[in-house]
Amino acid sequence: MSPDILLRIGGATVDTIYMVAVAGLIGSLIGLPIGIFLATSGKGELFPAPTLNRIVGLIVNATRSTPFIILVVAIIPFTRLLTGTSIGTKAAIVPLTIATIPFVARLVEAAIREIDKGLIEAARAMGATPMQIVFKVLLAEARPALTLALTMTAVSLIGYSAMVGAVGGGGLGDLGIRYGYQRFMPDVMLVVVIVLIVLVQLVQSAGDGLARRFDKKNRKT
Amino acid sequence: MSVSALKATSPADAAVVFDGVSKHFPASGQSGAFTALDNVSLTVDRGSITGIIGRSGAGKSTLIRLVNGLEKPSSGKVLVDGVDVGGLDEAALRTLRRNVGMIFQHFNLLSSRTVFGNIALPLEISGMDKRAIEQRVRPLLDLVGLADKHGRYPAELSGGQKQRIGIARALATEPKLLLSDEATSALDPETTQSILDLLKRINAELGLTVLLITHEMEVVKAVTSDVAVIDHGRIVERGHTFDVFTHPKHETTRALLSGLPGSKLPDAVARALKAQPAPGDRAVVRLTFFGAAAERPLISQLIKSVGAEVNIIAGTIDEIGGAPYGSLVVAYGADAETSGRAERFFAENGLVTEVLGYVA
Numbered sequence: 001m002s003p004d005i006l007l008r009i010g011g012a013t014v015d016t017i018y019m020v021a022v023a024g025l026i027g028s029l030i031g032l033p034i035g036i037f038l039a040t041s042g043k044g045e046l047f048p049a050p051t052l053n054r055i056v057g058l059i060v061n062a063t064r065s066t067p068f069i070i071l072v073v074a075i076i077p078f079t080r081l082l083t084g085t086s087i088g089t090k091a092a093i094v095p096l097t098i099a100t101i102p103f104v105a106r107l108v109e110a111a112i113r114e115i116d117k118g119l120i121e122a123a124r125a126m127g128a129t130p131m132q133i134v135f136k137v138l139l140a141e142a143r144p145a146l147t148l149a150l151t152m153t154a155v156s157l158i159g160y161s162a163m164v165g166a167v168g169g170g171g172l173g174d175l176g177i178r179y180g181y182q183r184f185m186p187d188v189m190l191v192v193v194i195v196l197i198v199l200v201q202l203v204q205s206a207g208d209g210l211a212r213r214f215d216k217k218n219r220k221t
Numbered sequence: 222m223s224v225s226a227l228k229a230t231s232p233a234d235a236a237v238v239f240d241g242v243s244k245h246f247p248a249s250g251q252s253g254a255f256t257a258l259d260n261v262s263l264t265v266d267r268g269s270i271t272g273i274i275g276r277s278g279a280g281k282s283t284l285i286r287l288v289n290g291l292e293k294p295s296s297g298k299v300l301v302d303g304v305d306v307g308g309l310d311e312a313a314l315r316t317l318r319r320n321v322g323m324i325f326q327h328f329n330l331l332s333s334r335t336v337f338g339n340i341a342l343p344l345e346i347s348g349m350d351k352r353a354i355e356q357r358v359r360p361l362l363d364l365v366g367l368a369d370k371h372g373r374y375p376a377e378l379s380g381g382q383k384q385r386i387g388i389a390r391a392l393a394t395e396p397k398l399l400l401s402d403e404a405t406s407a408l409d410p411e412t413t414q415s416i417l418d419l420l421k422r423i424n425a426e427l428g429l430t431v432l433l434i435t436h437e438m439e440v441v442k443a444v445t446s447d448v449a450v451i452d453h454g455r456i457v458e459r460g461h462t463f464d465v466f467t468h469p470k471h472e473t474t475r476a477l478l479s480g481l482p483g484s485k486l487p488d489a490v491a492r493a494l495k496a497q498p499a500p501g502d503r504a505v506v507r508l509t510f511f512g513a514a515a516e517r518p519l520i521s522q523l524i525k526s527v528g529a530e531v532n533i534i535a536g537t538i539d540e541i542g543g544a545p546y547g548s549l550v551v552a553y554g555a556d557a558e559t560s561g562r563a564e565r566f567f568a569e570n571g572l573v574t575e576v577l578g579y580v581a
Binding site (some may be wrong): 216 | 327374376402
């Protein structure tokens with residue numbers, strides 16, 4: 001492989017990390033409160049709003065069931081409006097973020113619903129406000145599960161980010177398709193795949209380690 | 222809350238008053254509409270340890286949750302320190318809850334917080350600053366005997382230790398009333414005893430009123446001064462614990478009492494028991510004696526005055542609320558003459574008797 005290709009692989013790796021980081025951050029920041037809302041707004045729960053809960057749930061499901069590649073194409077006008085372009089790394093961040101939001105929301109909802117209802121009752125009995133219950137009980141108790149959820153999000157995003165390459169999104173996927181596939185350079189393809197595997201491994205190990213540290217429930221002393 | 226205690230205590234002096242409280246749950250999902258509480262009236266005296274006992278599903282959980290507004294009554298009033306809980310808005314309710322401690326069957330501790338952090342939680346919720354929290358939590362750790370465990374997490378502790386944290390947490394805001402929701406039901410007998418001793422000590426030292434619900438007569442016997450028996454959403458019997466134990470009137474109370482060790486008949490006798498005597502049969506009678514009677518040589522006097530064979534079938538000597546109490550099951554001839562002499566003896570000595578049946 002020429003040094004030029006190696007340089008391109010390096011650059012594409014940085015692009016991928018950049019896309020995953022930005023889309024992951026923005027998507028999680030929006031997805032987290034939506035997930036909390038979904039987990040606490042059912043009938044008789046902390047912020048009862050069953051109708052809105054159903055509507056938000058429906059939108060989340062609709063976004064999640066749209067195949068990612070179709071989502072990318074479908075929101076091109078929106079992407080162009082936001083970034084001024086529909087190709088390249090910056091443009092790819094938009095559909096990646098949109099796909100991350102419902103993904104994170106459902107994972108957060110599941111993590112919070114796992115929490116023993118007795119803890120909510122105990123906090124209510126202490127005179128906690130619903131907001132105090134969210135921050136001091138739900139988020140604190142769900143921290144290990146939330147860490148794993150965000151890890152899973154990052155791993156999925158790495159996969160999605162390779163997919164936006166198919167529509168000129170930049171990053172490792174883009175490189176793999178243009179060089180590895182279209183120019184018949186299987187060695188480039190192999191390196192791209194290996195870099196992706198390494199990235200996923202790193203993210204997963206870091207997430208698992210962090211979640212273990214946060215988990216005081218199943219700890220062995 | 223015997224009837225006399227009810228009269229002596231005006232509702233304003235009581236820690237908690239249930240006044241004609243009913244609670245209905247509307248039908249939802251697979252479960253049909255359900256009446257958890259049916260016109261319950263009850264007074265919890267200030268400074269008492271009052272027990273509410275009933276089988277599961279009798280309505281006791283709902284009853285205790287009305288006190289801190291976790292449930293709202295469908296009708297009737299619940300007064301805590303004279304304040305109608307049902308009439309409070311959310312903010313006022315939160316203030317009230319900060320002054321009522323509660324402990325739970327499954328402890329409900331935050332696994333993500335240390336022992337210290339768990340006890341500090343209600344103080345953080347009430348907006349206390351860090352230094353004041355520290356000053357409040359330390360003595361509580363000492364009180365429940367967990368000072369050396371303050372940095373541990375609940376998962377590292379035993380059930381009894383977890384409930385001690387639960388108690389310390391409930392006491393953190395210095396409440397005047399402590400609600401105990403089956404607090405010892407998940408614990409082994411020995412640990413149960415130590416938790417009950419702790420509750421007793423808190424009641425005596427801090428003057429805290431304790432309202433506890435349980436399905437275990439042992440718990441009621443060990444710590445309560447007053448008891449109410451609840452069945453199918455209704456209070457079927459209530460009074461001073463000693464009176465209810467020694468003179469149980471309602472069938473449910475008797476059934477719950479029969480679970481206590483010493484009050485069960487040996488199986489062979491229980492199987493042979495008949496409702497009606499045949500000639501030559503022997504009557505099986507439960508004698509209950511307490512106070513001064515517990516200290517007299519009753520058996521030898523009984524044998525002398527009955528002038529016939531008296532068999533002892535089962536017996537137990539115990540204490541209820543610090544008062545000595547004995548229960549003895551004896552058998553003697555069921556013929557009119559022997560029975561008459563025995564009954565005269567019982568009456569003269571102020572013994573409570575209950576004919577359980579007859580055996581050949």
